[in-house]
Amino acid sequence: MSGPDETGRIGAEALAAAVAATRHRAGAFLAGLEHSRQPMLISDPRLPDNPVVFANQAFLTLVGYEAAEVVGKNCRFLQGPETDPGAIAAIREGLRAERVVRVTILNYRRDGSRFWNQLLICPIRDEDGRLVNYFASQVDMSHVHEAEAGRTRLADIERRLAEAQRQLSLTLSSAGIAGTWDWDIQAKRLHVDGRFAALTGLTPAPRPGTVPLAPGPLPASAFFTGIHPLDRMRVRLAVSGILGGAEVFDKEYRLLASDGSVRWVHARGRCHFGADGRPARFTGVLVEVTEQKRVEERLRIAQSAGRVGAFEHVPGFATVAASPQFCSLLGLVSARTVAASAVNALVVEGDPPLLAPDQRQEGELPPIETRVRLADSGEVRWLVRRGEAIRDTETSGLRHVGVIYDVTESKRAEVALRELNDTLEARVREAVAERERAEEQLRQSQKMEAVGQLTGGIAHDFNNLLTGIVGSLDLMQTRINEGRTQNLTRYAGLAMASAQRAAALTHRLLAFSRRQPLEARPVDANRLVSSMDDLMRRTLGERVQLEVVVAGGLWLTLCDPNQLENAILNLAINARDAMPEGGRLTIETANAHLDDAYAARDIGVRAGQYVCVSVTDTGTGMPPDVIARAFDPFFTTKPLGQGTGLGLSMIYGFAKQSEGNVKIYSEAGQGTSVKLYLPRYHGEIEVGTEERGEAPRAERGETVLVVEDDSTVRALVVEVLHELGYRTLEAADGPAGLRLLQSASHIDLLVTDVGLPGLNGRQLADQARLVRPQLKVLFMTGYAENATFGNGHLGVGMQMITKPFPVEGLATKIRSIIEG
Amino acid sequence: MSQDAIGLTELQQDAFTELVNIGVSRAAASLRTMIGTQVLLSVPSVEIVSRKAAARLIGEREAAPLVVVHQDFEGAFAGRALLIFPQENGRELVRAVAGEELSPDEVAALEDEALAETGNIILNGCLATMANMLQRTLTMSLPGIQRGDGPRIFGTEAGDADSLVLFLYIDFSVSERDIRGYLAMLMDLPSLESLRALVDEFIARALGDLDA
């Protein structure tokens, strides 16, 4: 804003002259200018900066200045910070070109208030056409201008409103909320809302985004506007029904738009009756369902293709709205409504009902699988029902909407599969049982085989025992016949001892076949091991050297002695099998303390005092992976039919059962040691007595050397020889016999057992012949030791007698050899 | 709905449906007045079926024994109108009409009378209204009560199985009560024929009226 104090710059005289000149030029009009209600002023462009030289009262009133403050100034003092520079430039340009300027410009009054100035500036020329003055008039256009701005704002608001409305109408139409009608039957007038009018084409389609306007009252026939010709009759009939007194109007029909497009609508209405009972008003809602129709159509196709039946049921209502497919799935005649009870009556008793009116909660209906007996054929089929309980907008009650479909085939498949699985299981069980039977048989047969293996040794023992028994009895008989009845008890005792040992052997055999009940007793392991000596030697064969190392002061242990014996025997057999080329087997007993550290390493082992029996061989040994599995039942590395793989597992079981432990220490190629720990028993052992008969000695005739590891047999043979008048020498094993043979002793005959530990009878004879080439030999053999003799041909001076033999037979044999 | 179109064009069928709608609306209005609670009724669907098929339709839908109110009508067309309920529903209807406080014995005693009365209102209201719409009059006999299963009701046991039945499904669903019913009209062919002619007139009138 320029201040009025600039006046000073213009020369006062020049100004006064200019003012006077202007007044003069206005002449008679001056009074008119001065008193006009129209603000006006005049400037003089010939003075510097084109100052005001005249301003009327209306102008001064408009702008709030005194005349003195205005005259001599350029008019720009009216301008302010928000004055549009463009407008100012327009004025400047107009003035420069000396033409009329029209502009509306924002000006400021003296008090700072603003107004819109509709300004007109007009150049004034003298007779010669020279520019002498500018005339200007100002009109306050604020009211107009403010309105203009308001309009702009309004337009803006309207635009936003329209957008909102468009959104709203989109929302409304997608929500299916649609046109409504109200037909005044008495007055024959139809009132519809904008959407009804727009839908039916009663009014042109509204601009997108705007809300269609409701038309005024229409003639009643307007209700049928836009209805597709093919549906018009139907709708008319239905309407005439309403006019005739029907209450419910519920129709779907097509609308045909002027552009030829077809839309589906669903009209639902109701007749309201007047006080006189006559139809008074017919109101309802028209909803566009084109998209829904399409969806429905697709759904219908999908449902019938997928054999899906649809239903709608309001719990508590007796009927169900059903699709044709629904009826056909139940074997019902196709109908739109069926009785709920009839549907549920088809359900097989005990299965869940298809329609569950007690489901009173919104949300998914629990899917069910149920069997129904078809109404037409009586066939039973599996159906699945799925659905939802929906809040009904009309009644605000719940509506069950759902589908059913047939799953009989998949059910059948399922059942078949299950049956298959069941039978599969049964078949597997059977197969397993069969395998177990087979395994049991195998085990049994292998056990028998093992028994068979043992039979060699055992038969040998048995024959020895029988020989002892038979021989003793024979002698007794002879003596009785001869009337020499003294000493008879001795022979009876010998026979008895042999019989008892035979009994013990039988017992052991039974133990081996595990027919022996478990019986834990205090056991002296040393004695047990020693008593097994014979059996062991037989079992191990001649190639294996047996060493028994018994600890002095060995504690007693508590276990089943038969089982322990069995365990040791099994370990010995394992050891023998690990030494096919022979080796050394050591059976050792010892007292042992298992400490906490040991116990911690082995689950189920308690720290404490134990009796340890270890069986050690110099055989093949075991690699770690075999050790790891050696205790597993059926684990064997032996060829099929030779090992059951049960030996160690039984030993393990026995050890654990006896609250002891068993451990393998082995290295491949180095040998194996199996240590069996049995708990210490604090107590006394019942002492049993065992009697052994002494062989009698008598001297007469030739000298016979008897080598026999079985002392009874040896004693018996010696006795027989005495009876026959021979002198005898005895040896319990090969080496001892050989020592005698290599000595200077006179020996006429060697009577030797074949199966001898260390050096067998044949080897003994052969070595003896080296020093006594004429030595006569009688072999006594029990069990198939004939192999020792190759093809069975014996050398000169050698004979064989098979155990058991009668005394008579032995005497004859001996006599014939000595004499031969 | 295939077997229902015997002799009726789609338009005739629509028209007939509307006629029934009008009749039933009247009947429902009367029922509403009697019972005092909301009676919802579905827009009926109309089928013309053989008696045998009607018996089956009923039999399929209702396992329970049925009770039937029947009334014979005579005039421009003649036949027998049947209002069919499952027996249990019939009792419920009696209770609804005659009062909640009735003991089961009282209901049993009142049953036939009340059913006949109610049935009369429904059937009469329905038929009279229809006749009125067809601009004819009908005379109605007194109502009778019958019990039995589908075949018995439609007289298929007594031969005649192929004669036609105008079968209307109307659900009178009385809210919070398990009440539903079926309406059937037994007519012979000549009667159906004259009914058809009347329906055509009704159509012409209905469409004409609106143009006026």
Ligand SMILES: Cc1cc2nc3c(=O)[nH]c(=O)nc-3n(C[C@H](O)[C@H](O)[C@H](O)COP(=O)(O)O)c2cc1C
């Ligand atoms: C006779 C006359 C009257 C004028 N009246 C006004 C007026 O009322 N308001 C205004 O803003 N400018 C008015 N003007 C314009 C200014 O005086 C000035 O010419 C304009 O601001 C452009 O020049 P500038 O760029 O030197 O300011 C008028 C000019 C003349 C010649």
Ligand SMILES: Nc1ncnc2c1ncn2[C@@H]1O[C@H](COP(=O)(O)OP(=O)(O)OP(=O)(O)O)[C@@H](O)[C@H]1O
């Ligand atoms: N002393 C041993 N030396 C080397 N390997 C052994 C020894 N003892 C056992 N084994 C190994 O452990 C396996 C299992 O032994 P186990 O006594 O349980 O069964 P088996 O001897 O094979 O059969 P069975 O004892 O029924 O005749 C044997 O097959 C063998 O490989």
Ligand SMILES: [Mg+2]
């Ligand atoms: Mg073994």
